[in-house]
Amino acid sequence: MTSEMLILLMAATIQSGTPILYATLGEIITEKSGVLNLGVEGIMMVGALAGFLAAKITGSPVAGVLAGGLCGSLLAGVHGLVCLGFQGNQVVSGLALTILGTALANYLGTPYVGQNAPGFYPVPLPVLSQVPVLGPIFFRHDLLVYGSFVAPALIWIFMKYSRWGLGLRTAGENPEAGAAAGIPVVGYRWAGILAGGFLMGIGGAYLSLAYTHIWTTGLSAGRGWIAVALVIFAFWKPGRAVVGAYLFGGVMAFQLRLQAMGANIPSSLLLMLPYGLTVVVLTLASMRQRGDQAPAVLGVNLEPRD
Amino acid sequence: MSVLQIKRRQEPLFIWGSCLIFLGAIVLSLGISSLLLLIQDRPPIQGLVLLFQGAFGSRWALEDCLVKAIPIFLCSLGVAIAFRLQVWNIGAEGQFALGAVGATWIALNFGTLPAPLLIPLMLATAGIFGGLWGLIPAVLKTRLRTNEIITTLMLNYIAILILDYLVYGPWKDPVSFGFPMTEVFSDSAIVGSIGATRINWGLLLCVVFGVMVWVFLRFTRLGYELKASGENINAARYARLPYERLVWLVMILSGALAGSAGFLEASASLNRLQPSIMVGYGYTAIVVAWLARLNPLYIGIASYLLAGLRVGVEHIQLDLQVPAAFGGIMEGLILLTLLAGSFFNHYRLVIRRAP
Numbered sequence: 238m239t240s241e242m243l244i245l246l247m248a249a250t251i252q253s254g255t256p257i258l259y260a261t262l263g264e265i266i267t268e269k270s271g272v273l274n275l276g277v278e279g280i281m282m283v284g285a286l287a288g289f290l291a292a293k294i295t296g297s298p299v300a301g302v303l304a305g306g307l308c309g310s311l312l313a314g315v316h317g318l319v320c321l322g323f324q325g326n327q328v329v330s331g332l333a334l335t336i337l338g339t340a341l342a343n344y345l346g347t348p349y350v351g352q353n354a355p356g357f358y359p360v361p362l363p364v365l366s367q368v369p370v371l372g373p374i375f376f377r378h379d380l381l382v383y384g385s386f387v388a389p390a391l392i393w394i395f396m397k398y399s400r401w402g403l404g405l406r407t408a409g410e411n412p413e414a415g416a417a418a419g420i421p422v423v424g425y426r427w428a429g430i431l432a433g434g435f436l437m438g439i440g441g442a443y444l445s446l447a448y449t450h451i452w453t454t455g456l457s458a459g460r461g462w463i464a465v466a467l468v469i470f471a472f473w474k475p476g477r478a479v480v481g482a483y484l485f486g487g488v489m490a491f492q493l494r495l496q497a498m499g500a501n502i503p504s505s506l507l508l509m510l511p512y513g514l515t516v517v518v519l520t521l522a523s524m525r526q527r528g529d530q531a532p533a534v535l536g537v538n539l540e541p542r543d
Numbered sequence: 544m545s546v547l548q549i550k551r552r553q554e555p556l557f558i559w560g561s562c563l564i565f566l567g568a569i570v571l572s573l574g575i576s577s578l579l580l581l582i583q584d585r586p587p588i589q590g591l592v593l594l595f596q597g598a599f600g601s602r603w604a605l606e607d608c609l610v611k612a613i614p615i616f617l618c619s620l621g622v623a624i625a626f627r628l629q630v631w632n633i634g635a636e637g638q639f640a641l642g643a644v645g646a647t648w649i650a651l652n653f654g655t656l657p658a659p660l661l662i663p664l665m666l667a668t669a670g671i672f673g674g675l676w677g678l679i680p681a682v683l684k685t686r687l688r689t690n691e692i693i694t695t696l697m698l699n700y701i702a703i704l705i706l707d708y709l710v711y712g713p714w715k716d717p718v719s720f721g722f723p724m725t726e727v728f729s730d731s732a733i734v735g736s737i738g739a740t741r742i743n744w745g746l747l748l749c750v751v752f753g754v755m756v757w758v759f760l761r762f763t764r765l766g767y768e769l770k771a772s773g774e775n776i777n778a779a780r781y782a783r784l785p786y787e788r789l790v791w792l793v794m795i796l797s798g799a800l801a802g803s804a805g806f807l808e809a810s811a812s813l814n815r816l817q818p819s820i821m822v823g824y825g826y827t828a829i830v831v832a833w834l835a836r837l838n839p840l841y842i843g844i845a846s847y848l849l850a851g852l853r854v855g856v857e858h859i860q861l862d863l864q865v866p867a868a869f870g871g872i873m874e875g876l877i878l879l880t881l882l883a884g885s886f887f888n889h890y891r892l893v894i895r896r897a898p
Contacts, residue, residue, distance in 0.1 A: 275692065279875075315879065324889070325882035328631055328692070329833055333882065336826060337875025343868035344579065459700055466693045505708040512700040520689045541549040541890065 246490055247374040253493075254486025255385045256281070256440040256448065260464035261471065261478040262392055263436030267313070268468055269396065270429025271409035273536040274316055275331025278461025279338020280434055281441035284309040285456045286342040288442025293354035301354065302381065302442050309438015310431045312338055317430040320538060321423055327536045335461070342456075349452045356446040357381055379447050381439070388436075389475035396475075405429055409532030412539055423539065437461070459512065466515045470522040472530045481518070488514055548893045564887055568880035576873050585863050597858025598851035604858075606741050610812070611850035612843075613745045614639070614804035618828030619846055620756050621677075621800030623837040625793045627760065628773040632794060634680065634695030635801040636825025637702030638673040642802025643809040644706055645672030647725060647816040650809075651714065654729035661731050665806055666748075673802020674795040676702060681794035685787040703821055710816055724817035734811040743811035749843075752800060757839040769793065801825060823871075827853075830874050834881060849874065 260277055267274045274280075287308035292301030316334050319325040357379035365376040375386075396402040407415035408425040415422045444456050463485055471477035492507045500507075577587035598604055618635040625632035645668040653661060676698060683689035707723070716726040734743050760766040768784050776786065804824065809816050831849055835841030856870035 319879055319883045323883035323886035325879075325885065329829075330879065330882055332633065332829060333875050333878035335875075336830070336871055337879065340868040340871025340875060344866045344872055345582070347866040347868070348583075459697075462693060462696050466690075466697075469690060469693075503708050503712055505704045505711060509701050509704045512697045512704075515697045516683070516689075516694050519693055520683055520687050523688045523690070526688070540551075 244370060244373050246487075246494060248377065249490035249494070250483055250487040251375065251378060251382060252448065252486070253489040254483040255382050256443040257460050257464055257467065257485055258385050258479060258482035259388070259440030259443060260437045260461055261467040261482055262388055262475055263309075263433040263440065264464055264468045265433075265471065265473055265475060265478060266392065266405070266436065267429045267433030268535055269409050269473060269532055270405045270426045271412060271532055271534045271537065272316075272320060272426050272430055273327045273331065274313060274334075274430065274433060275328060275465060276312065276316055276334025276338060276461075277437050277464050278457055278459065279335035279341075280309045280312050280437040281338075281444070281457045281461045281464075282342035283312050283338045284438030284441025285445040286346045286441075286452070287438065289346075289349070289354050289445040289452050292356065292446055293349075293352070296355055298355050298357050298446050301356075301446050302439055305442025305446075306435040306438040309436070309441065310434040313430050313434025313437070316434075317427055321426055321430070324538050324541070327538065339455075339457075343454045346452055346454065350454060351451065353451045354446065356450045357443075358447075381443050381447055389479050393475045401425075401428075406532070409534060412534060416539075426539075437464075440464070463511065463515050466519045469531075470518050472522070472526070473532065484518070485511055485514065548895055550891050550893050552889055552891055561888060564884040565881065568877060568884045571880045572873055572876035575876055576869070579869070579872060580863075580865065583865070585865055590859055590863055590865065593859050593862055594852075594855035596855075597862075598855030604854055607854045608847055608850045609742050609746065611853055612846040613743070613749055614808050614824045615827050615831055615850055616749050616843060616846035617745075617752065617804035617807070618801045618825050619831040619835070619842050620752060620839060621797035622828045623832040623835070623839070623842060624756065624760075624769070624800075625797040626773075626832055626837055628769050628789055628793050629776070630681070630684070630790055630793055631692045632677065632680075632695050632797050633692055633829065634677060634698050634825070635797070635828045636821070636823065637695070637699035638676045638798040638801035639805040639808075639825050640699075640702040640706045640821060641676040641798075642669035642673035642805030643816055643820055644702075644709060644805075645669045645802065646806035646809050647709075647714070647728075650728045650732035651725060654732055656731060658731035662734060662810075665732060665810060666803055669802040669806030670799035671802075673805065674799035676802070677794040677798025678791060681791045685790050699825065703818075706816070706821070707818055710818060714816065716815075722817075725815045727815050728810060732810060733814055734807060736811075743807065745807040745811055748803065748807070752803070753839050753843060760839070765789075765792075801828070827874060830878050833878060 260281055264274060264277055284305035288301040288305030291304030292298045312334065316330055319330045320327050359377050359379055362376040366372045368376070396406065404420050404425045405428065407420055408422045408429065412422040441457065445452055449456065467478060467481040467485070470481045488511050492510050495502065495507055496504055573591060577591055580587040580590045598608060618639055622632055622635050646665040649661070649665045649668045653664065656664070680691045680694040680698060683694055684691045710723045710725060714725045716724055734745060736743050737746065760769065769789060772784050772786055772789055808820050813820055827849055831842060831845040835845040852873055853870055856867065859865045860867055
């Protein structure tokens with residue numbers, strides 16, 4: 238493999254890692270507030286379709302991304318309604334959301350299969366894109382990729398240093414004490430769900446608007462579930478989520494290159510790589526975990542107060 | 544000014560209340576689904592009527608529902624055993640696939656054996672394959688604390704790709720004109736139909752397994768331990784219940800049941816192995832298990848209803864060109880609304896005038 242090919246592979250790694258990164262960051266925010274949302278896969282699918290349709294209708298990819306994010310929030314809001322409003326089981330609600338979201342996107346998207354919409358294309362950054370090696374890997378991408386470079390840092394700062402971040406963490410770590418201190422715990426959980434859903438929706442919209450540029454069924458192909466696994470791998474830290482997302486981006490890009498090069502390996506075996514890797518990575522992360530780094534009351538509903 | 548207050552019920556709602564919630568959830572889901580039909584310029588009321596007629600309106604349809612209910616029931620029974628212990632086995636789909644692979648392996652290699660020998664051998668192999676596929680996440684969970692929701696789900700993707708690999712590669716029928724499918728099983732490897740109906744003898748298997756699981760959960764010590772551990776893991780550990788072995792056991796049983804469904808689908812419905820065997824029964828099974836509150840008898844009823852939904856959707860797919868995903872939407876909606884509705888099992892709303 239020449240160094241030029243390696244650089245291309247690294248650039249493709251960043252690109253395929255981006256949707257997973259957005260989704261993982263979304264799930265981190267949601268879980269930090271104490272809510273487990275297993276609907277990521279369904280939310281990504283809906284985000285992908287909403288983004289595609291909005292971009293097609295308005296002609297603006299930016300409107301597409303916003304629509305993807307908003308519809309992501311909307312579907313995540315259903316999870317909020319069931320779990321926060323009606324005390325439903327978070328695991329089952331999330332699964333139902335995945336079934337619903339996947340089917341909804343396939344149902345409403347059926348008339349558009351094979352069509353394309355105005356999407357995002359690479360915008361090389363001035364100066365930076367000319368830096369040898371690093372330039373072609375990091376700075377010749379579309380705007381959403383650049384956004385994903387900044388997002389983890391912003392989320393980290395927000396969680397660690399802002400009052401709202403503290404409120405969000407309190408809702409996931411010690412809601413009773415928080416409520417006693419007058420913090421609107423349920424409000425923070427709502428915020429976590431909606432903001433998280435927005436990011437998952439953007440991750441989905443990335444798939445249709447920047448990755449494939451075309452609408453097909455089953456676009457997400459398990460990326461939502463990989464994101465759920467990566468949250469555990471990342472120990473709920475945005476920085477580690479970047480490492481995890483690019484690890485998977487790398488495997489997916491590598492697998493695609495091998496297929497394209499006509500390697501003499503059946504494609505079904507190559508396609509197993511990311512899923513097998515998820516099991517391995519998750520297991521390694523679970524072994525390494527000292528104590529429990531998950532938010533203390535993750536997945537537990539709050540008893541409604543009189 | 545009056546305020547709405549939430550009060551916890553002193554005792555859970557009686558059976559009619561639960562039925563009312565169930566009905567409410569169904570009506571709400573139907574309402575939302577008919578809106579979705581409207582969005583795609585399909586007649587909403589007529590669509591739902593056609594769906595219902597297609598599912599339950601003729602003898603042919605009722606038989607079809609039963610045929611589809613068989614694999615859903617078996618998968619769901621397995622899922623329910625695991626859920627009892629609060630082990631979230633989302634992997635019925637993959638365990639089903641591995642069961643089908645196991646049964647096919649026997650059928651292709653020992654097809655000359657007589658049926659009374661071959662059929663049980665296929666069933667046993669399917670059970671073992673499915674059970675071992677279920678054991679992997681169980682061991683990972685108890686030994687290395689790996690989250691079983693994600694591992695079972697990932698193993699679904701992997702199992703389906705194994706199946707694909709086999710039917711596209713080593714097991715492909717040389718005379719299938721390039722289609723990914725194995726050759727047709729020999730006659731002795733095919734589970735036949737009951738009398739003149741199209742319902743296969745798998746129905747008998749459902750009854751036998753259903754009763755066995757019911758007795759196991761209700762009357763055996765192990766079944767009791769399962770329930771106790773599921774309700775409170777820490778208390779179970781304190782009482783020295785063998786939590787680890789219980790997890791392994793339920794995952795093997797769960798996988799074996801889903802595997803047996805895979806065997807039946809390959810042998811009785813398709814008579815061969817091909818990718819179209821994977822139609823998402825394993826995921827429907829989760830919906831069914833939860834609707835039926837993990838009770839084997841209710842699982843039977845719910846399996847039939849959701850099989851009916853599938854048959855009905857196939858019907859309107861043909862008549863009104865409604866995309867197949869419509870069934871998934873209804874499954875998701877019913878589960879979500881029912882989940883929300885269960886709230887009223889435990890709480891009641893009180894309108895109180897503020898002073």
